[in-house]
Amino acid sequence: GLLSAHFLALQHLAWYAGELLALAVDLGRRLLPAFYTKTGIPYGTVNLRNGVPKGETTITSAAGGGTVMLEFAMLSRATGDPVYETVARRATVSLWEKRSGLNLVGNHINIDSGVWTHQDAGLGTNIDSFYEYLIKTHLLLGDSAFLRMFWTSYQGIVRHLKKGAWYLDANMHTGAVGxxxxxxxxxxxxxxxxxxxxxxxxxxxxxxxxxxxxxxxxxxxxxxxxxxxxxxxxxxxxxxxxxxxxxxxxxxxxxxxxxxxxxxxxxxxxxxxxxxxxxxxxxxxxxxxxxxxxxxxxxxxxxxxxxxxxxxxxxxxxxxxxxxxxxx
The missing domain is CATH 1.25.40 (Serine Threonine Protein Phosphatase 5, Tetratricopeptide repeat)
Incomplete structure (x- = not known):
């Protein structure tokens, strides 16, 4: 929201001096501690004042860990600081590399071990926007690596999750519908x-x-x-x-x-x-x-x-x- 408003303000408000971008940078810096994990997949929760809460769970969803590229990449492009795009890219790629042999990702994953703790694949809750951001990252940045990840995922989704006109959850390794x-x-x-x-x-x-x-x-x-x-x-x-x-x-x-x-x-x-x-x-x-x-x-x-x-x-x-x- 801050970044979108910033870019629109640059186009339409002559008096605007980048105040919203400064707020976006402040927020981005406060979110960075969530990404400092063994896999690069971020924690699901971060305290904006104190960082990752003590005892925070190491289990996060695919959507939570893999729906950050658009915002963080644009923050890096707007500021010239590559750190935001770097951590977001690492998180997405890390999730992608842990896909199954059917080219499906699961529902929840341990961000330290990289082991899927909930192995249902699907297009609904806890997974949906991971796939959405693969194609949208390509559309926004022209990054062909994300396009390749998307099309590989697309083939797995159509082959294993599509049942008639509907898409259902299935085991990420076997394709069996629960x-x-x-x-x-x-x-x-x-x-x-x-x-x-x-x-x-x-x-x-x-x-x-x-x-x-x-x-x-x-x-x-x-x-x-x-x-x-x-x-x-x-x-x-x-x-x-x-x-x-x-x-x-x-x-x-x-x-x-x-x-x-x-x-x-x-x-x-x-x-x-x-x-x-x-x-x-x-x-x-x-x-x-x-x-x-x-x-x-x-x-x-x-x-x-x-x-x-x-x-x-x-x-x-x-x-x-x-x-x-x-x-x-």
Missing amino acids: WAVYSSLASFWPGVQAMVGDIESATESMYAIHSLWRKFGGIPEGFNLETGALHQGAEGYPLRPETVESVYYLHLATADPVWISMGVDALASLQVVSRVECGYAASHNVQTRRLEDRMDSYFLSETVKYLYLLFDPENPFRRGGHVFSTEG
């Missing part, structure tokens, strides 16, 4: 496929995902494809952006009005189901439509933003030259 539960976080994947030109596969998945939206007025956190039931403990829709993000990228790639129609469906559901007096409320259960007293920040930074861009074809941010981070 359960047929679709994670709502995996709904970012059609958008990534649109970025790389696999429109046919992206469209197939997007239609399937949209069928869930039409049924429930939002994508439940977990949906059992075998039983057709909501996954226990994952019945809600906390206003996540992944579905509308993918719809946006598919419209950007194809200009097909069907994606506008899907965006209209999403917007209508938000207005009918989630609108409350002071904003929009997360759904605790998409069947009962019971709401929670919360609206996460990503609703504004991603969900609403992608809908806005979808409905504004002349917006300058649609014309290229911008890469959105995993938090928009």
